[in-house]
Amino acid sequence: MAMVSDFHHPYEPYDIQLELMRCVYTLLDSGKKLAVLESPTGTGKTLSLICSAVTWLRDNKAEFVAGAAGTRGAVTGRASDSGCDSDSDDPAWVTDAHAASVLESKLHGIGDYESVLAKLKKNSSAHALTFATAQRHSHARRQRKIAHLDVSTDDDSVFLPQDYVSDSEDTSVSAPDRIDQIRNEVSALLAGLDQESRASQVDQLQLFNPVKIFFASRTHSQLNQFASQLSLPHFASSFEKYNIPMERVKYLPLASRKQLCINPSVTKLNSVDAINDACLDLLKNSKSKDANRDANKCGCPFYKSASSNVNSGLLRSFQDQTFVDIHDIEDIADIGSSLNVCPYYASRSAILAAEIITLPYQYLLSQTTRESLSIDLTDSIVIIDEAHNLLDTINSIHSSEISLNDLKKCYGGLQIYFGKFRTKLSANNRVSLIKLMKLVDSLIRFIVKNFKKPGERIDSNFLSSDSNADTLNVHKINSFIKKSKIAFKVDSYNQSILQEQSVSSSSQPIIFKVSSFISCLSNPANEGQFFFEKGHTIKYMLLEPSKPFESILEKARCVILAGGTMQPISEILDNLSSNIPREKIEVFSCNHVIPDKNLETFIVKDSRFEFTFEKRDNPKLIEDLFDFYYTLSQSVPRNGGIVGFFPSYQYLEFVMKSWKKSAHFCKLNSNRAIFYESKSDSDPFHDYSTHVAQGKSAILFAVVGGKLSEGINFQDNLCRAVVMTGLPFPNVFSGELLIKKNHIENKILNNGGSKQVANKAVKDFYENICMKAVNQSIGRAIRHANDYALIYLLDKRYGNANINSKLSHWVKSRIKPQSSINDIMNSTKKFFFQH
Template sequence: MNTKNESNRYNHPYKPYQIQLDLMDAIYDTIENGYKVGIFESPTGTGKTLSIICSCMTWLRDYKRNNVFTETGSAKDINNDSNDSFEDSDDEPEWVKQAYINSILSRTKNKMVDYEKYLDEIKADYIHNVQKAEEIHTNQRKRTKRIQKDSVELRDDDFLPVDYYSDSEVSSTIDQKNAALGTEINQLLQKVSGKTDDIEMTNDCPVNIFFSSRTHSQLNQFSHQLRLTSFNSSVEGIDERTKYLALGSRKQLCINDKVKKLSKNDLNLNDACVDLQKSKEGCDFLPKDYMSSSLTKKLADLSMTEVYDIEELGDLGTELKVCPYYTARRGIEMTEIASLPYQMLLQETTRSVLNLKIEDSIVVIDEAHNLLDVISSIHSVSINIEEIQKIIKSLRFYLSKFIKRLNSGNRIHLMKLIKLCQLLICFIQEQEKEGSNKIGREIKVEDIFHNSTGDMLNIHKIETFLAKSKIAYKIESYMEKKSNGENSKSSSSNPLLFKMVKFLKSLVNPSREGKFFWDIDNGSVSINYLLLDPSAVFKEIVSKARCVLLCGGTMEPMSDFKNYLFPYVDNTKIKTFSCSHIIPQENLKVFPIASNDGVDLEFSFDKRNSISMIASLGEAVLKICQNVPGGVVVFFPSYKYLNQVLKAWKDQSYNLLNRIEKYKKVFQEPTNSSHVETVLSDYSKSIKEENKGAILLSVVGGKMSEGINFSDELGRAVIMVGLPYPNAYSGELIAKRNFIESETIARGGSPQEATRNSQGYYENICMRAVNQSIGRSIRHINDYSIIYLIDGRYRSPSIQNKLSNWVKEKIQLKQSNLAEILEETKEFFDSKSISRLG
């Protein structure tokens, strides 16, 4: 790269630290030098997001400058253009070729200049009129809200689906409608490919950057970080702005109040939107020909004028009265960088609908430590008897209300769906009687309807009916209305009919990489479908993209990503990188604690119930609280064990909880998500305002172990109790481990190797959870904290090697007992007090 020796070669908005430069170098090298996959671990607080942005965007501008907007790049375009008169350009004099190349470069530059000026103009025009528009729209919104509020009370007719016809019942009218629809689509495609506006700029660069993260807040943070940056233009003499688009779901971008009020969950929202478009009234905010509409183009262009986050993009749509969700599809072509949630990237159907061209692009997945679980979750489903019974009840209730008003196609398929649900219940009950429903045991699809009339139902047609008719949305909405009429607090946040639709899809088209198996949760028997091999689903993205970058604060152990997500990628094409923390060496200490007062501390499943060990743990926590200022966060392996320990600590013979409360106010992680903010606020208040200090008892994998910031005095110490291994007897884990072992043997491995791989996978789940939890405390360069790993197994090299590098390199092993560790603790915090005074 041309600017390799410059001090700010990545256009970082601040003076980057060395570890940030190292990370940016590693990312740039991965993209530039043909790596297919990059796995990067950069602890929270080290400026990871800005480093990703700066390295990727700098590479992209370099690439455009050197390969797209150059004489060489233009010559490639000429030679690749089959319609060009230069087809036999080898016969032309060199000066003619050069003159033609220069003319192309000149036209491209002029188009870019015109487009940047055009964006300046529409932005200025928008700012000039926004105040007046806001006054008008405020009044309109008031009127609209009144009108919509009055019309939200739906009639029964609104819950009726359109007439459904199966393949054998398709009428000539339906054929005509389909033909008309095909004609309309072709016309739209012609309009899109044609020139419809005065300013038309095409994106000549084949490479885009797609940044994906798990949550809406993380994507918004990305937008705000991108806003801090600016990059050298890809064409000399032009001030080129960053073309960015925030892609989101309807939940974030729908601006139609009627649709939003009718829908209590995401799945209903999607179908409500589609249903409204098909209705006679249509959606007020979506032009019928939105892909060629001047209004949608105006919003698409306006979204390119600066970096807008998802809420701001929604506001633009509200101002212009045009749907930002659908308009985003027009803006994708011009973007250099787009952000989107995991689900939109990982599902092939969504990528196709949005026309996301990932070919030769850079795909960045942030917070990628949970990527394996996310992919499996998206393509997996579970359903139990109680849920199936509720579905049958809903279907019967709906049929009793509307049976005379449904056409035969809808009636017949709904009755078949009821029959199918009844057969599933019979199968589960029969297997339970025979004792065949052992947890983790595989279920063959053909066995589900063996010796029944299920094969006569044609499950594929039922699944097609549910997918095409969208009747699940109608039924769920109607049942929701009825339940709300009886109890206003009732709502269907996890609609069962949509779960049944997903289950039937798995039943009709079970992936070779997945399996059906038995499981039991809280005493309820369920049939589960689990995607066992996420690499197959992810392979299309990896094969098409120029490279895929997995980034996170805690990516260790990295071996799972190589083994189970990219087994088909050669190791030489995978780059891994892990950097130290940005904090000074002396700001973090990590102490494994193996014993206290002669009691060995090992919280394995068969030893953790020892009363003496629980009491010894309490004494250790008490002593730590006596020596640590501010806040202490403790992580337990599960809610069940946390409650068990608390019960023992409250026992009058030990009185440990009262003794701890003399030094720290005790808070417990709530099981109800709605109470999390209150607990965190009270915890913070106790530390910052009451100046007493506090201890927060939390759970690994719970609501406090990810995404919560315990910086500064909120987390001067983190205590990890035991190794949080998942339940080895869960159906999901049994199925997964069986799959790993069978795959190992199928590849020629020995039974011993198969067992090692399975055990390694099990251990890696645990260590990823540990790394994620203990990373909650150190959040910025001046932060400091101590991590206590209370379990003798943390002194094992094999366990330590699976800790994040920034934790592993700070482990203190010379202290052999708690007394020595507490002495080190006191010296650590005394030195921080002296430095603050100094």
């Protein structure tokens, strides 16, 4: 494709945004397989990704259509037309003319569909505000109402596997009149259209949509933020040359049942697992033979509409409403409500026609989930945002743990349930439930007998030594749990007892935790390991995150890993890209959008500051630390907040206690109000930010990896100076770290590597965890183009080349030569004098 100059960015892009957009466009165009892109927070990363990727997508689509126009059979769908027609007796001009006419009619379908969407948009835009507002109010009302619904225990049969009957649907929460009116208008408009021709219009969308973009992020709010950014640019139509000047972005946000379910009898449940199981249980009922005869066994009425033929009017309406505009997850739930169709299942029918699909990490990173949702990544562009924690996320999605306490509680819950329902259960269920209880009991006895210390490996057949458990078939028990939804039944029953006793229930039902652990036990991966963790816990962990990622890389055309702080990038490349040739990988690190003069980094190399485990409690160091913070608090303008990060809650508490014992705490507190995080208290951010907003001088001490080190913006006066006290190395005695360390060592030694190489790899592994956390925490200080702040790395070890190389590029490039406290404080005053 030609060099692109217009990425349809809605604003005048900064140079660094242009660089990032050019990089994304070029890497997509040149067939790179994997890209790691670092663009600091506040630089408009998401919008730049959207503009470049969608511009490429549309250009690619235009080329595809042009290619189709010049290639017989590419769009006719006839095998004989797709280049295998050498046997055809027709002269070339005849088949060319045929292909041209087929293409024209298919493009006509695209144009017609855009007209349908335009009409819908016109029709609904007059009501857009009232519609959205009414829906939101309806949703809020529904939520309030749901919160007060009780689980009735009058009919015990609802807690029995197979025979579960849902609470009757709460018809009193139907949408308000206004929504009904709009729904009728939409239905009237749709009814006037020929369903068959509309089905074919949507098929054309799929045909001319050779590449999709899948965008995954960590949180619901990040995905909704993507939707709001996507609505800003206006992209050129891929079909401009064919008289279709307007092409809407076909955007679909996929979300979980917890976010999309509209059945009040299910949404009242308090955990994701319970909602999933309750829904599946209802669907099983809806498929049973009794469903047609017995109103109580009708399953979910919203599913019935969503599961009918894919070309049905309702599903089409859902898809059309979805594509009329850029909708966020709540909008999708509202569209489902207004059409009385399950938005969770109806969304799936729109996947094929969508151009851009957003989805939570779990949906993308688990192959089983992708398959169950019919998400096909073949030839797609996969963008994973906030990818700095990708390795941890892959590991945690494929990991599970269970403690002795959890197991005991679970066993107690199963006993109560069994005592209540033993005579009502079918023979099969009774036997299976007894086996499940036996398995839980065996796990309890195994931990009691064998737990010695965290980090001890456990063989995956560890239960075979238990005479009680060796006859148990874990696969069968796992299958019983899955098919009978027994976890949901037991949890529902136990919740109902707690409600009767007015005891608040746990938001994470133990029985689901046990069930997920048994699932790992029944099918452990070759790259997984069971081991003991502190708290008398057995943990299962995946040791090679590359395995689940391989299937994504294999299928996708290109995978882009993007984040504000991706350093150390070597960690990601070493773990995820071993099978990809280097020339197929792109690494790009963007500068910050702020001018150089707005950020300076100081490494305090003073030999007094070395916060190693052995030295950090030294009273002299604690005194020097106070001196540093006190001097700094006098050098930073009073209205500018200071944020000091500490490596752990324990160390921060120790320092605060030490300062309180002397007069130091009072002295600093009288200069600047001190706020600090503690494990037990609610986070102090609210009070700190209120203090700063009132122009009062304040200092906040936070913990790396704590409540304030991710997700909170310390923009402007909230943070004019950020200090990283020491290096936040992870706890090397945790079971998880010990197991990973052994795995890294063994892998190198087993492949013929030396002990020296293995030691270096382990050292790198610890340093990477530490520096990722440092980059995340200090990256909170600068949040937009006009922001300014100073960064202090308070430990002489930050001067080591290895550590230093793992700092974010935009932090490292601004390191100042000053290293003595005096020089640093003088530069500090000078910096703030200039701002």
